[in-house]
Structures are given as C-alpha cells and as structure tokens.
Amino acid sequence: MSTIDFSIGFIGGGNMAAAIVRGLVAAGVAPRQISVTDPQPAARERIHAIGDGIAAGTDNATVAASADVLVLAVKPQALADVCATLAPARKPGQLVVSIAAGVRLASLAAWLGADTPLVRAMPNQPALVGAGITALVAPASVTPADRARAAAVLEAAGPVVWLDDESLMDAVTAVSGSGPAYFYLLTELLAAAGQAVGLPPALAATLARQTAFGAGRTLAETDQEAAALRAAVTSPGGTTAAALAEFERAGLAAIVTRAVTAARDRGVELGRPAGH
C-alpha cells in the first residue's frame, strides 16, 4: 500500500518519466492513479508495459484537467510551449512539479500563472535504476502538504533533499546532476589505464565497471564517510597510497573544483533569461 492517495499526470513520457512511473508502481501506487502523455508511440508502449491500467495517451489537456499533481517531464526547450497549452486546462489548485533541468520557478510562474503551486525538481540519471537523488525547491507560498506530495512522487526515483534557496540549484546540478558523468569518466579512464598496464581490454573494462559499482554500493550501504572508506583501503607505503600520491601531485582536488565550478557557471548562464 502506498501513501500516495492522489492522481499524478505526466506531460512527457520519456526516460525520466518512465523511471519515476516505474518507481511509483513498485512502491504500490495503483496504475489507475497515473496518466502520461507523449507523442511517441514507443514511449507510450513503454509506459503501458510498466503497469496495466496506466493511461498513456496524447491529450495533454485531459491529463492537466484531471491530475491532482502534474509532473512536467518534457525537454526544457519544449516547456514554454507546453505550459502555454496547459495553463487554461489545468485543474484548479493543482500542484505542478517541473523536472526540466535549468528552468527557473519564475519562468514556470510566468507561463502557468503566478498563483500556481509550483515545485522545481532536479533528479539525476541513476533515477533510471531507482538510485537517483533529487533536489527540490519551492516558493515559500507552497504548502507543507504540497511539498510532501512532490517529495512522495520524486522519492520513487531515490532520496530527495530540499533547498531553501533556488540559486543553489545550479550548484546542485553541477554536483549530482552532472555528477554521474564524472564517475563514468573515471570508470573509462580506469579501464584505459588498466590496458596501459597490460590488461586485455575486456578484462580492464569489467574490473573498472564492477569496481565503480562496488565502491558506490559500499558508500550507500555502510554508514562510513568516503574518506574513512578510502583510508581503510590505503596502507601506508602500499599500492593504493602510491596511486593516491600521483592524484595529489597532479592536483586532482583543484581539477575537480574547477570542473564543478565550470558546470555551475554554465548552469547560471543557461538559466539566465534571454537578453540578461
């Protein structure tokens, strides 16, 4: 039995919407509580396959008129047009949750109406396997009940954290939104380095991949900090210490700070309204 006792409509039934819908159904939300729209037949098929009874169609206005919570899950560049068609159709008082990366609450309010209860969410790609993390932010006017509803929906994709200040969203995006790519890059580099020290390519790739998985799972399943886990595998004068010393000599900490700062700055730039 789920605690979600309201209906949820998704505008856009792509990868992220499918991931959240899968999590909701797994958490016990009844398929009849969920409706999704998407112009792509393949996307609708995939949604249908998650749960018999999920309505998957193309009529945005009908979903907007009936859902208690409306999740906007189209690409950011499609959102202004989508909101223009939804605004007149929306159920009064409906909570709107946008997962579109980089789209500010002020833009959503301008497109949907200033009195719309709004939550902006930033999930990340591991939501696809139920292992995401989502940051949420809402204007002060959004009620605790609506905040709890938004959190309950996004918790289908992993834990959620609330931000007090929307301006932190660009920094969050630089850490957890873009962050999976940093770990994938390190996995690629580790596999390539394995080859460089003589391993066959397939073996190097398997070792790197499973090590990334194992390290992530160890972080998730033990209550130890990353630094403590690292110390536990680093004997003084040993092999790990030799590798870590090279990272330090190369200035890895500064490189990571510069990379995250660049991602944050790019987010600020992309989110700036045209002409500012």
Ligand SMILES: NC(=O)c1ccc[n+]([C@@H]2O[C@H](COP(=O)([O-])OP(=O)(O)OC[C@H]3O[C@@H](n4cnc5c(N)ncnc54)[C@H](OP(=O)(O)O)[C@@H]3O)[C@@H](O)[C@H]2O)c1
């Ligand atoms: N994937 C991630 O890791 C991730 C992480 C954080 C945030 N997000 C955000 O989540 C949102 C969705 O991302 P996604 O990866 O799920 O994208 P996606 O797979 O491309 O899904 C978007 C879907 O919406 C459909 N669509 C377009 N216009 C529509 C309309 N007017 N009405 C209904 N459906 C419409 C698209 O169809 P067409 O292909 O025909 O356009 C597509 O099937 C984006 O705003 C993104 O910024 C994604």
